[in-house]
Amino acid sequence: MSIxxxxxSAAGPLLKDGSLALHVGAAPEIPKPLxxxxxxxxxxxxxxxxxxxxxxxxxxxxxGSVKMCTETSVRYVPLTSREAQLRxx
Numbered sequence: 001m002s003i004x005x006x007x008x009s010a011a012g013p014l015l016k017d018g019s020l021a022l023h024v025g026a027a028p029e030i031p032k033p034l035x036x037x038x039x040x041x042x043x044x045x046x047x048x049x050x051x052x053x054x055x056x057x058x059x060x061x062x063x064g065s066v067k068m069c070t071e072t073s074v075r076y077v078p079l080t081s082r083e084a085q086l087r088x089x
């Protein structure tokens with residue numbers, strides 16, 4: 001496995017090949033554009049929720065269907081835009 005650093009917004013590009021994305025900010029829900037960008041056989045791991053968060057794993061099957069499961073409870077910083085980060089909230 002290789003790890004690449006991609007700094008984009010929640011709806012921005014994943015990895016160029018769309019095979020694996022590890023999201024480090026908690027989103028209130030899984031952004032659909034992130035799922036759309038996964039190629040068949042790809043996986044997205046993302047913390048989801050506000051006060052109570054869960055680590056979700058999203059797999060896109062070879063036929064394009066999507067399987068989601070919850071792995072565990074987690075506590076991550078909220079997902080924010082670059083502009084909000086620069087404003088300090």
